[in-house]
Amino acid sequence: MKFGGSLLDSRNLGALLEVAGARGAVVAPGGGAFADAVRVAQREIGFSDRAAHAMAILAMEQTALLLADLAPSFALCATSEEFTGAFAARRPAIWRPAAMALRADVPASWDTTSDSLSLWLAMKIGAPRLVILKSAEVQPGGSPDSWSAAGLVDAGLPTLALGYRGEIACVGPAEPAVLAAALAAPSRIAA
Secondary structure (H helix, E strand, O other): OEEOHHHHHOOOHHHHHHHHHHOOOEEEEOOHHHHHHHHHHHHHHOOOHHHHHHHHHHHHHHHHHHHHHHOOOOEEEOOHHHHHHHHHOOOOEEEOOHHHHOOOOOOOOOOOOHHHHHHHHHHHHOOOEEEEEOOOOOOOOOOHHHHHHOOOOOOOHHHHHOOOOOEEEEEOOOOHHHHHHHHHOOOOOEO
């Protein structure tokens, strides 16, 4: 599941992590305020999108460390081997993305954010489903194209979704019951 960085401000943060943990989810973190700082710095200083992309991945890494501190029952995974160990131990996991995502074959731009990287991870670890949790209200149904057009997911996700054989659900608002329902039942959106 993609756990957006904006959810760090949610009054439901602990409950959302509990639901994800109870369902054995793999959590791909967003960059949140850490990535926002990269956006501001790029505007003010003027460094390349390549550098900003790498820095935004490191922002996701910081969010992962924060989430792991709040939810110590999750395994913190940086490699495919660590995910294999977490799965074997039947532990939920939080992705530390730097080791894998910095080498990912994805465009280095703001069109490829943690939304696309969560899908890339789902493909890499063979996840049959990806649930993208948003703080905003999300109407049932839709597709990667419509979610991107509505500004719910990044512009790169629809193209990446063409290569994913699993299911994708974009859900919100970020309420524990909404997340529990999304993780419990297969989505009806096939990419």
